[in-house]
Amino acid sequence: MVYAIALRAAAQLEAGSFINHMQKASLKEKILDGDETIVRVVVEFVETNDASKLMLVFQRISQSN
Numbered sequence: 001m002v003y004a005i006a007l008r009a010a011a012q013l014e015a016g017s018f019i020n021h022m023q024k025a026s027l028k029e030k031i032l033d034g035d036e037t038i039v040r041v042v043v044e045f046v047e048t049n050d051a052s053k054l055m056l057v058f059q060r061i062s063q064s065n
Contacts, residue, residue, distance in 0.1 A: 002042045006031040009051075009058050018055070023062035030061065037061065 014024040031038050045054040
């Protein structure tokens with residue numbers, strides 16, 4: 001479930017032009033590697049349903065590479 005939520009969020013960020021395809025690829029790699037920050041943010045999203053925080057953190061992570 002963590003992977004599905006995270007990958008969907010990455011796809012939505014790219015579709016909304018918040019990140020480019022290279023940033024999405026980098027983010028996807030971190031998601032599939034089970035990055036601790038990614039997992040922590042997704043778990044927090046499941047608990048709080050705060051999609052805006054999830055998207056902001058993912059955007060920040062993808063742009064930091």
